Amino acid sequence: MSENHNKHISFNDSHKICFRQHALTEYLSWAHYQNSEERLFYINDKQHTLSMYLSGGYETHRTDIQADFGGPGRFSLMPKDSESRWQLGIPQQFMHLYFDDNYLKQLALKVFDMDPRTIEVPELTFFENPGLESLFRYQIANIGWHSQSHLALEQITNTVLVSMLQSSGLTKSLNRVKGGLAPHIARLISDYMHQHFHRQIYLCELADLAQLSEYHFCRMFKESFARTPQEYLTYIRIEQVKHRLKTSAQSLSDIALDCGFANQSHMGRYFKKQFGITPRAFQKSQL
Template sequence: MFTSAQAPSAFNMSKALSISPGDGEAERAALNGAAALGDAAGRGWSGVRRIEHRQQIELGPGLQFAFATENIALPTQWTLEHAQHTLIVHLDGPMRRLETRIDGLGRLRAAPAAGDWWLIPAGRRYLGRALGGEIAYAELTVDPAGFAAAAPGAGDGAGLAARMKHRDPFVHGLAARLAHLSGAGDDLAAMLRESLGQALYLHLLREHGGGAAARAVSAEARLNEAARRRVEDYIHTHLDRRITLDELARLSALSTHQLLIAFRHAFGMTPIQYVLAQRLLRVCRRLRDSADDIATIAVENGFSSHSHLSAVFKKRYGLTPRAFRLQG
């Protein structure tokens, strides 16, 4: 699995997800592991990390996502303890042995299947020891203060419960999709990542924390007429530029969590669906009414290239922009 030893007060997403203790720390880590997981856990773990790939992205204030692949052919040990809630999802790869412990929850010895996940609440200590092959995993970190800010009426219902080797197809699906999108650079992919991150955030809050928090978010998430006009005008004016959920949330005076709910109430679709639909409508008008080069039309309507527009256009309409133009 999955992640590195961290100071209790901070988590630096710019570093590798799994970092072995430095010289002089290995003996202390082994002793800690032996105390928590039994004598076997403190022997033979690897001091060399083999991170094959990693990608970290911001999904919004207090919400960060990372995807990584790592080779654990040698016995490997991880520790984690910091001020954020941490969700770790095993996505792929063989793990012949895994021992995990979360303070207050106990110990588990069981190799994970794809989709199994661990949830470590803020301030809890996690210890893990693994052996296998090349694995892929995702990690979401959440600032606990964000729960209270997103749902001020939720009270103590905004906490998250510790989980080990838990299964939830919704969490697995969102984590896998976020991992797939982690390297995409266009604004539609960025908006989709943020939307999926917020959906995962609210799902955890409702299903694995306090449902009152999610209900409080929903109760306050509405766009009044003035806010709706501001958001709509901004989108139509900036279809050729990068549009973010943070910008739309500021215009509507809502949090990002609330915006996603309020936008669907107001427009009947998500922000990314609306932006994409408006861009494609404008592209259709340009294809019909002008002889402009398709690559130029693509860039001037927020698509990264001719090929990007063609892929999205064909998926939506069943034909390429050129074929659409030829058909008149």
């Protein structure tokens, strides 16, 4: 066998066909590919990747570890900073969901009230999950990503991640995690920020509540909330904006000021970063 035949090429340099791709936010994106008959190495240096084969893949296998062969409906989960090597066989179509680690931890905290420190994305190769497969095939693969409502597609994507969180192997016990705020302190801080989101909250206020130095408070806060204090305050404000866009007839400028933003433009920039659309577009989607 020739040296060239044995050589692995990067996924980015491969002869893959990208049928479509769509970024919901900077934290979430989808891609639909086809590839075959190549030896690849995959360096996951940006975000976690959840991959599912739609068709083919029967001859595809890892060359760096002992693992099963692929096939339709089989998933692989590649954490950020993981590396892997693959031998591809007959043509296969597959979909990738790229997601940010902090986004997953924030979703776990929001939906399940899970401590973000317990979330640990493992490397998994060719596992099966009928519930996830149904979501991929019938809720994601069969819809037009650009014609579908942005919010509806984001909701389906979050359902995929929630389903993945409910799978075994994604959490570690609390006795294995260190750092972070004590639970009663975390609740105290969260309640305080929800009560005072409409004004500037100073770091020294929060650190005093926690009876910590500002430096140690910031570090422990992020371990508990998967966000910095300022990011968490912005998240609270944007959630308030979202609620008011759904339930009130206030102008965008009034909503911005009431929710602690300097102006409408300031609010719009952070709203789009969190939800991928502008406040006005969101407001129209509720009509």
